[in-house]
Amino acid sequence: MSDVKTLLIVEDDAGLQRQLRWAYEGYEVVVAGDRASALDAVRASEPQVVTLDLGLPPDPDGASEGLRALSEILALKPDTKVIVASGNGAREAALAAIAGGAWDFYQKPIDIDALGLIVARAFHVHALETENRRLAARGEAAGLGGLITAAPEMLRVTRTIERVAPADVSVMLLGASGTGKELLARGLHDASPRRDGPFVAINCAAIPETLLESELFGHEKGAFTGAIKTTAGKIESAGGGTLFLDEIGDVPLPLQVKLLRFLQERVIERIGGRRAIPVDVRIVCATHQDVDAMVADGRFREDLYYRLAEIVVRIPSLAERSGDAALLARHFVQQHKKALNPGVHGLAPDATAAIDGWGWPGNVRELENRVKRAVIMAEGKYVTAADLDLATDGAALPINLRAARERADRSAITRALAQADGNISGTARLLGISRPTLYDLLKSYDLHG
Numbered sequence: 001m002s003d004v005k006t007l008l009i010v011e012d013d014a015g016l017q018r019q020l021r022w023a024y025e026g027y028e029v030v031v032a033g034d035r036a037s038a039l040d041a042v043r044a045s046e047p048q049v050v051t052l053d054l055g056l057p058p059d060p061d062g063a064s065e066g067l068r069a070l071s072e073i074l075a076l077k078p079d080t081k082v083i084v085a086s087g088n089g090a091r092e093a094a095l096a097a098i099a100g101g102a103w104d105f106y107q108k109p110i111d112i113d114a115l116g117l118i119v120a121r122a123f124h125v126h127a128l129e130t131e132n133r134r135l136a137a138r139g140e141a142a143g144l145g146g147l148i149t150a151a152p153e154m155l156r157v158t159r160t161i162e163r164v165a166p167a168d169v170s171v172m173l174l175g176a177s178g179t180g181k182e183l184l185a186r187g188l189h190d191a192s193p194r195r196d197g198p199f200v201a202i203n204c205a206a207i208p209e210t211l212l213e214s215e216l217f218g219h220e221k222g223a224f225t226g227a228i229k230t231t232a233g234k235i236e237s238a239g240g241g242t243l244f245l246d247e248i249g250d251v252p253l254p255l256q257v258k259l260l261r262f263l264q265e266r267v268i269e270r271i272g273g274r275r276a277i278p279v280d281v282r283i284v285c286a287t288h289q290d291v292d293a294m295v296a297d298g299r300f301r302e303d304l305y306y307r308l309a310e311i312v313v314r315i316p317s318l319a320e321r322s323g324d325a326a327l328l329a330r331h332f333v334q335q336h337k338k339a340l341n342p343g344v345h346g347l348a349p350d351a352t353a354a355i356d357g358w359g360w361p362g363n364v365r366e367l368e369n370r371v372k373r374a375v376i377m378a379e380g381k382y383v384t385a386a387d388l389d390l391a392t393d394g395a396a397l398p399i400n401l402r403a404a405r406e407r408a409d410r411s412a413i414t415r416a417l418a419q420a421d422g423n424i425s426g427t428a429r430l431l432g433i434s435r436p437t438l439y440d441l442l443k444s445y446d447l448h449g
């Protein structure tokens with residue numbers, strides 16, 4: 001990357017454009033007045049930092065055009081630091097922008113000095129992150145909550161989590177199984193002012209419906225058969241800290257009502273109890289399910305959704321994080337070799353190639369399990385593709401078109417299967433093929449739906 005610091009100012013007001021253009025020293029300043037020219041400028045000048053007015057034409061009084069520009073800029077260059085400007089009282093737009101990956105926001109009218117400081121800090125952080133990525137490419141990065149990544153798609157997520165951690169807003173993490181949702185929830189807690197309080201996690205899908213209420217809210221002695229002593233629930237135990245509700249989509253409707261009441265009133269009553277107990281807890285929740293669809297067909301209460309999801313963070317699957325699979329595999333080999341097989345030194349080149357070519361439907365959890373098993377199985381100094389049980393993928397074979405097509409097919413199918421949660425109709429729809437064609441492909445590639 002060149003050393004030139006380029007700042008893009010996206011602002012439709014000609015007066016402000018002029019004022020801002022001359023306000024900065026030491027940066028190459030580029031100015032754009034609307035979304036299309038902003039994108040052209042991002043392509044042409046690759047600014048590290050962008051200040052973006054959310055009210056752009058043709059929606060100068062709203063935020064729709066600005067938010068669209070934000071997402072398009074970040075899709076083009078995910079590591080860009082975008083600072084959004086919003087009008088008075090536009091808290092919702094600002095929150096939406098942060099959830100959408102904006103790095104910071106400031107309230108208009110513009111205070112040139114204050115904005116100058118935010119811009120300078122953005123350049124500084126951009127430079128640090130670039131350096132981190134360089135180190136990470138050599139396998140040396142660990143960030144939020146011990147999370148390992150060098151992928152811009154994931155760095156955006158960790159950045160969002162770091163930004164929302166200090167604010168007491170509820171956060172919903174959406175991602176497939178094994179993408180690191182719990183790790184991120186813990187990272188958020190550790191980065192928040194509640195870090196000295198407890199972090200309590202509960203997997204709502206793993207607890208039978210009949211027990212979930214008592215797990216969450218606690219019970220008094222004698223409240224039901226088997227309630228031999230008064231027990232505090234997870235909500236109460238998380239007092240002063242963070243409660244992580246994993247698989248929130250699995251909470252049955254009657255309990256959703258009770259949860260909503262707690263979120264509105266911030267008091268709980270244990271089962272069989274008469275006393276309202278105030279609890280100060282921050283809620284972070286997660287699910288691999290499509291909550292929007294659940295809300296649409298009445299399986300998830302909309303009012304509860306809005307309470308739980310002030311900020312929604314989508315976590316990319318491992319296959320969507322460029323370069324991370326190999327980086328994480330190296331990390332897991334180093335982490336586990338001592339206990340499992342001290343003779344192992346690292347990964348053989350065919351193993352790295354096979355890892356890159358695999359679709360990782362089970363995400364980081366699958367990767368860690370495969371690597372652990374492979375470290376145990378490895379006979380020589382290096383873990384091979386065969387030890388990882390990935391040798392059939394064709395990744396290690398010489399390149400030919402048929403093999404390349406098969407790899408692409410496999411990768412798309414496994415990703416679609418993961419996204420559709422194994423549902424065949426859903427997978428076929430995502431891939432744009434018919435169900436019978438999908439069945440044929442699954443059979444010929446020996447994949448399992």
Ligand SMILES: Nc1ncnc2c1ncn2[C@@H]1O[C@H](COP(=O)(O)OP(=O)(O)OP(=O)(O)O)[C@@H](O)[C@H]1O
Binds near residue numbers: 148179328368
């Ligand atoms: N980026 C990462 N760096 C290091 N370890 C990771 C990363 N992501 C996930 N892991 C590890 O992978 C395992 C699965 O992660 P985690 O439990 O957070 O996933 P999850 O999305 O909550 O899964 P589930 O929804 O199935 O509970 C854990 O052992 C976690 O430590």
